[in-house]
Amino acid sequence: MTDFYVLKLLDKLRGGFSRIGVDYDVMRSILQVKLTMDGRRTPTVLAGMQKKEEMKEGSPLRVQWIYLLFGVMLIPLMMLTGNYMLQMSLVFGVVMFMITTTLISDFSSVMLDLRDKNILASKPVNRRTLNMAKSIHILIYLFSVTLTLTGPSLIFCLFKQGVLFFLLYAVEIILMDCFILVITALLYLMIMKFFDGEKLKDIINYVQIILTIGITVGYQLVIRLFDIAEMSLSFNPAWWQYLISPIWFAAPFEMLIGGAGDTNFVVLSVLALVIPLLLIVAYIKLTPLFEKSLQKLSEQGNVGKSNARMVDWLSKITCKNPVEGMFFRFSWSMMKNERDFKLKVYPAIGYSIVFPFIFIFGILWDGNVSSIKGSSTYLMIYFGATLLQTVVLMLRYSGSYKGSWIYKLIPLPNTAPIYRGMLKAAIVRLLLPLFAIEAIVYLWLFGLRIVPDLVVVLFAMLIYAVICFRSYPPVLPFSERYEAAKQKDYTANSFGLLFLLMGMAGIHYVFTLFTGGVYIYLLALVVLNLWIWRITFPKSVSSAGHGSSFPG
Amino acid sequence: MGLADDPVIAISGLWMNYTDRMVLRGIDLKVYKGQIIGYIGPNGAGKSTTVKIMLGLVEGYNGKVEIFGRDIADGDVSYKKRIGYVPEVAELYDSLTAREYLTFVGELYGMKRSDVDYKAGKLMDLLGLEKAYDSRIATFSKGMKQKVLLISSMLHDPDILFLDEPLSGLDANSVMVVKEIFASLAARGKTIFYSSHIMDVVEKISSRIVLIDGGDIVADGSFAELQEKGREGSLEDIFNQLTGFDKYRDIAGEFVAVMQEVPSHD
Numbered sequence: 001m002t003d004f005y006v007l008k009l010l011d012k013l014r015g016g017f018s019r020i021g022v023d024y025d026v027m028r029s030i031l032q033v034k035l036t037m038d039g040r041r042t043p044t045v046l047a048g049m050q051k052k053e054e055m056k057e058g059s060p061l062r063v064q065w066i067y068l069l070f071g072v073m074l075i076p077l078m079m080l081t082g083n084y085m086l087q088m089s090l091v092f093g094v095v096m097f098m099i100t101t102t103l104i105s106d107f108s109s110v111m112l113d114l115r116d117k118n119i120l121a122s123k124p125v126n127r128r129t130l131n132m133a134k135s136i137h138i139l140i141y142l143f144s145v146t147l148t149l150t151g152p153s154l155i156f157c158l159f160k161q162g163v164l165f166f167l168l169y170a171v172e173i174i175l176m177d178c179f180i181l182v183i184t185a186l187l188y189l190m191i192m193k194f195f196d197g198e199k200l201k202d203i204i205n206y207v208q209i210i211l212t213i214g215i216t217v218g219y220q221l222v223i224r225l226f227d228i229a230e231m232s233l234s235f236n237p238a239w240w241q242y243l244i245s246p247i248w249f250a251a252p253f254e255m256l257i258g259g260a261g262d263t264n265f266v267v268l269s270v271l272a273l274v275i276p277l278l279l280i281v282a283y284i285k286l287t288p289l290f291e292k293s294l295q296k297l298s299e300q301g302n303v304g305k306s307n308a309r310m311v312d313w314l315s316k317i318t319c320k321n322p323v324e325g326m327f328f329r330f331s332w333s334m335m336k337n338e339r340d341f342k343l344k345v346y347p348a349i350g351y352s353i354v355f356p357f358i359f360i361f362g363i364l365w366d367g368n369v370s371s372i373k374g375s376s377t378y379l380m381i382y383f384g385a386t387l388l389q390t391v392v393l394m395l396r397y398s399g400s401y402k403g404s405w406i407y408k409l410i411p412l413p414n415t416a417p418i419y420r421g422m423l424k425a426a427i428v429r430l431l432l433p434l435f436a437i438e439a440i441v442y443l444w445l446f447g448l449r450i451v452p453d454l455v456v457v458l459f460a461m462l463i464y465a466v467i468c469f470r471s472y473p474p475v476l477p478f479s480e481r482y483e484a485a486k487q488k489d490y491t492a493n494s495f496g497l498l499f500l501l502m503g504m505a506g507i508h509y510v511f512t513l514f515t516g517g518v519y520i521y522l523l524a525l526v527v528l529n530l531w532i533w534r535i536t537f538p539k540s541v542s543s544a545g546h547g548s549s550f551p552g
Numbered sequence: 553m554g555l556a557d558d559p560v561i562a563i564s565g566l567w568m569n570y571t572d573r574m575v576l577r578g579i580d581l582k583v584y585k586g587q588i589i590g591y592i593g594p595n596g597a598g599k600s601t602t603v604k605i606m607l608g609l610v611e612g613y614n615g616k617v618e619i620f621g622r623d624i625a626d627g628d629v630s631y632k633k634r635i636g637y638v639p640e641v642a643e644l645y646d647s648l649t650a651r652e653y654l655t656f657v658g659e660l661y662g663m664k665r666s667d668v669d670y671k672a673g674k675l676m677d678l679l680g681l682e683k684a685y686d687s688r689i690a691t692f693s694k695g696m697k698q699k700v701l702l703i704s705s706m707l708h709d710p711d712i713l714f715l716d717e718p719l720s721g722l723d724a725n726s727v728m729v730v731k732e733i734f735a736s737l738a739a740r741g742k743t744i745f746y747s748s749h750i751m752d753v754v755e756k757i758s759s760r761i762v763l764i765d766g767g768d769i770v771a772d773g774s775f776a777e778l779q780e781k782g783r784e785g786s787l788e789d790i791f792n793q794l795t796g797f798d799k800y801r802d803i804a805g806e807f808v809a810v811m812q813e814v815p816s817h818d
Contacts, residue, residue, distance in 0.1 A: 029659040033645065033652070040647045118643045122607045123660040124632035 004035050006140050023129045030120065030133040035140070067148040070098060074153040078160060084258045088250035092176065095149060096246060097214055100180050102145055104207045131287055142177050165257055172249050175276040179245065182279035189290055205342045209350040248272035318424050323412065327421030327477070328428075331395065334478050335429055340399045344482075348390035349434065355383035356438055360445065376512060378446045378453060382505040384438050385461045389497050391426050392468040393490060396475040397482045404479030415476065416537040422477045423469055431461060452518045453508070459525040460504050466532050468497060558621055559584050560712060560743050561606065566615035568601055568767075575601045576613070577767040583745065585711075588738045590758030591747040592787075594795050598767045599747045600640055603714050607637055619712070633661060636705035640716035642697045646689040650676060650700050653689060654707065661708035668707060675703045679726065694721035702730065712743045719753060731757050755787040765795045 007028060017024045077091050120130055150173055158166040191200050242248075251268030254260045311332050319325040335341055359380055363372055398404075412418070439454050471493055511517035561583035568576040575598045583589055593599050604610040606617055608624060617624050619631050645653055651669065654676075658668025676685050679699045684692065689700060698721045705713060713734075719727050734744050734757060748754050754761065755775055763771040771778055771794050778790050792798065 026660060026662075029656055033648065033656045036652065037645055037647045115643045115645060117609060118639045118641075119645065119657075120660070121609050122632065122635075122637045122639075123657070124629050124662065125660055126629050 071152040084253035092246035092249040178276040324417035324421040331422040331425035352387035398478035420537040562618040590754035593764040634711040636710035751788040
């Protein structure tokens with residue numbers, strides 16, 4: 001175990017901790033263990049790219065180059081002078097968004113670690129020490145993320161905007177961290193009050209989708225907001241602005257540096273100072289309640305049985321072969337329940353939602369609504385299929401991969417129906433709903449004329465699904481451990497698949513150039529679909545194809 | 553069996569309810585030095601809850617729990633220094649290595665790191681885990697994890713051991729070693745509070761058996777005493793009689809019948 005630098009810093013406060021009844025040595029060893037364990041965890045932001053660093057002893061500060069990158073992107077915002085209100089609201093908006101979502105998606109597992117109860121509380125550790133260790137652990141994490149994220153802009157503003165600005169910014173960042181921490185904890189408390197632990201974990205998954213979408217869209221938005229900023233919009237206080245916390249944090253800049261004396265700014269500035277402090281007090285008061293609610297996490301909520309009939313029906317209409325139907329239902333429920341699968345796949349869903357709209361969004365922003373109607377931009381919907389690569393790849397992994405002995409036990413003559421059922425389940429469960437939503441928005445944007453094109457896209461995506469499946473070596477669903485994912489590098493593969501997707505859109509475009517082309521293409525795709533599904537998942541036992549071998 | 557001195561554990565009128573049901577209905581129990589208590593009962597009888605209350609893991613109970621003569625509700629957690637605990641589910645920080653985990657636990661008990669390291673290393677050797685000391689616990693088999701848990705509960709030489717299914721996953725040889733450890737600890741005046749579903753083991757190693765059912769103690773005494781009270785047969789039989797469970801033949805018969813049923817519908 002490494003001795004962490006943070007802990008050496010903390011050692012200086014030893015006396016202070018002892019004075020408030022904290023057993024410092026015990027707290028220090030708890031923190032050391034916690035930080036060591038963090039170093040062995042992969043953060044969500046990097047989950048997709050993490051490679052063979054498993055054995056490397058890390059600190060929680062190790063992975064944060066990505067936050068540094070986002071931090072550097074904040075610098076342009078710092079260059080503006082004059083309109084502090086707009087500038088700083090934006091800065092705090094971005095930073096608060098990033099930190100909150102990171103805190104929820106990455107650190108929830110730490111905040112909600114149930115093992116703590118059995119392992120730590122059964123030892124002679126007093127409650128104050130335990131709570132202090134927990135709080136400091138979260139604070140270390142929070143501050144290290146905040147520092148990497150705001151560091152570049154902090155240094156920049158010291159030179160560009162002066163010392164007063166720098167100090168104000170630094171103090172407000174600390175206040176903001178308190179604000180975020182307490183708000184997140186209260187959010188958890190509320191969720192746990194009304195729902196069970198499973199629901200909370202679901203919500204954490206949804207936050208991950210939001211994180212992905214938010215970063216992508218947010219960046220687009222920030223770039224475009226520059227245009228407004230240069231027009232120097234004046235700030236007109238309105239009642240609802242009192243509800244938006246980044247605005248509170250922006251107000252002191254306007255007041256102290258911009259020299260505005262308006263009561264509105266004074267009130268907003270006071271809010272920025274008082275609310276975080278009040279929340280901290282509330283948090284300390286509520287900690288015991290929080291601990292109590294944590295127990296609920298371990299209680300097993302009822303897993304909904306309600307849609308079993310729907311899955312049954314879906315498996316019947318999509319699969320003729322009973323074995324295939326069986327694996328359709330199996331894959332369906334695994335995708336629904338497997339926590340790690342969702343964790344890995346949901347960010348990809350986020351991208352699949354965002355990509356088809358980014359470029360269109362750009363055009364709409366420039367006000368060319370009419371130009372879009374007649375264009376071929378709708379082909380961007382092909383990017384909605386990018387999630388298939390991730391889904392198909394991830395279907396082979398499972399947290400409970402050891403359960404795969406069942407495949408070896410049951411007498412199955414052929415693996416083709418397994419793969420076919422699995423792929424169909426993935427398409428029906430994840431791709432089709434996404435495609436339906438995107439198609440509806442596209443229809444609204446482009447008009448009914450694109451209906452035949454959308455049908456073509458759907459068939460093309462079905463072919464793409466099979467190609468995705470074929471591009472990876474076949475492994476039975478949910479039969480490998482996630483750690484194995486890090487050892488195999490499929491980057492080249494996924495780039496290839498991305499180019500293929502663009503190529504498919506290109507071919508589609510060519511067929512739109514002449515009348516009736518779309519229908520000819522559609523016919524070709526239907527035939528191609530029949531063919532590719534048949535050769536990939538051969539019916540007869542003897543065919544080699546993909547039905548070759550069980551994994552060792 | 554009780555020695556002349558004061559009980560190490562004294563529970564009186566212990567009631568506990570979770571949101572929807574009563575788990576414990578007035579448990580009274582005194583435990584003395586050197587006893588090996590087999591704490592048995594059907595699933596959901598309240599065994600784990602009793603242990604968790606004594607460890608301070610569960611709060612909100614009614615009644616009085618005294619350990620080493622002190623009420624545990626007085627807010628002083630130092631009594632836990634003299635207690636070791638092996639939880640029911642093998643819960644440990646498995647991304648740590650055995651060395652890291654065990655030294656950490658030792659430190660929580662207020663021991664010096666180097667002392668714990670030395671002791672833990674030796675104990676690991678003795679249980680045949682010398683090669684695994686620096687491997688991550690996540691890679692361990694069930695039995696190995698159980699051994700780590702057992703070591704972590706005894707590192708600090710506690711006076712009371714609370715063990716929940718402590719032999720689960722251990723091979724026959726290790727079971728013999730561990731049972732022998734328990735016996736010699738009891739001979740040295742330690743108290744072992746042991747819950748298990750494996751009646752043969754409980755029958756053999758316990759000096760006193762406490763059977764709880766529906767949140768209440770239904771039998772208390774040594775195996776010989778339980779037999780004397782007109783309960784014939786093995787502990788398993790006594791267990792069945794006392795928990796009012798006599799339908800096992802019917803259930804098994806029905807189970808097999810359902811198993812072999814030919815579905816009438818498609």
